[in-house]
Amino acid sequence: MIKQRASLLMMAAAAALLAGCDKEADKPDGQVVATLDGRDVTIHEVNQEISALGAQAQGAPRKLVEAVGLARVIERKMLAQEARNRKLDQSPQFVLAKTRNDENLLVQALQAEVSGKVPQTPREQAQKYVEENPVIFGDRRILTLDQIQFLQPPNFGALPLKDARTMQEVERVLLDANIEYRRAPQQLDSLILDPRLSTEVIRMAKGPDGEPFMFTDQPAGAPAPIVYVNVVSNMKVEPFTGERAIAYAQQLMQRQEIARRLQAELTRLREAAKGKIKYGNGLDTPEKIAAQLDKQAADAAKEKAAQDARAKAGGAPAAGAARAPAAPAPAAK
Numbered sequence: 001m002i003k004q005r006a007s008l009l010m011m012a013a014a015a016a017l018l019a020g021c022d023k024e025a026d027k028p029d030g031q032v033v034a035t036l037d038g039r040d041v042t043i044h045e046v047n048q049e050i051s052a053l054g055a056q057a058q059g060a061p062r063k064l065v066e067a068v069g070l071a072r073v074i075e076r077k078m079l080a081q082e083a084r085n086r087k088l089d090q091s092p093q094f095v096l097a098k099t100r101n102d103e104n105l106l107v108q109a110l111q112a113e114v115s116g117k118v119p120q121t122p123r124e125q126a127q128k129y130v131e132e133n134p135v136i137f138g139d140r141r142i143l144t145l146d147q148i149q150f151l152q153p154p155n156f157g158a159l160p161l162k163d164a165r166t167m168q169e170v171e172r173v174l175l176d177a178n179i180e181y182r183r184a185p186q187q188l189d190s191l192i193l194d195p196r197l198s199t200e201v202i203r204m205a206k207g208p209d210g211e212p213f214m215f216t217d218q219p220a221g222a223p224a225p226i227v228y229v230n231v232v233s234n235m236k237v238e239p240f241t242g243e244r245a246i247a248y249a250q251q252l253m254q255r256q257e258i259a260r261r262l263q264a265e266l267t268r269l270r271e272a273a274k275g276k277i278k279y280g281n282g283l284d285t286p287e288k289i290a291a292q293l294d295k296q297a298a299d300a301a302k303e304k305a306a307q308d309a310r311a312k313a314g315g316a317p318a319a320g321a322a323r324a325p326a327a328p329a330p331a332a333k
Helices: 002-019 043-057 062-085 092-116 123-132 167-176 195-205 242-273 286-312
Strands: 032-036 039-042 141-151 182-189 213-217 226-237
Touching (some): 032 062, 039 062, 195 213, 195 226
Antiparallel strands (some): 141 182
């Protein structure tokens, strides 16, 4: 606690160098806890700042925490005003960053509104969910994997990964194709995985000893699917049952419902925006760009295969193939 108080006092002292003292006779009251050059600082701003302090505020006297929070708000307002005085708020970089930040905050507000309308999952439904998903609860598995991860390339279908029987052979394929990857041990807990994925991983883990299996996933924001190549080095059963399991199922089902409603809202907005979006040259939806890249990779693979075939045949053109016209003779001088 002494260290925490000292840290807060140092922060307060640094802020005081900028904030100074208010000598006005009229003191703020109510929700306004201070003024800076006539502009109000509210208790809500201070409380938000205290929340941002997190662990630094734990165990310290409440009055000191409030004073530090207030000093930080005042300091930020003073620095922000100085930035405006220097017209930094008019720079293209600032305008772009502010627009992005405002949009993110609005998205968070929309998500919070949707989440707030989802009722708590009834206990009976949660108990039924526990019974219907044993791979999460009663038959919960914890798997230790030797895993290779890489971003799925456009020519993924042409890679001879299906012929790789060991992780070393998988690495050789990726190295030959000049694909960056990461290999490291990982742990999967079926408690936090999609039951369908858990079931499939467990099924594949029961295959031939040491033979890799593969699955893909595309996390939000990833430009392409991530490919996971795995070998299970250990698997154990750790049941998750009782009231803890039911409470967890309630939370899980509520999160799933929130995600479903948010996705439905996004789908509705996408449908409403059809015909309103115009792309510049060379740009389109990720799905269409991915399809274009896949086609280009497939065409390149076919051309390479044809070139290899011609090279093996001694460079002779295929029967019926059109010959290139002979170059014209140079004009006599």
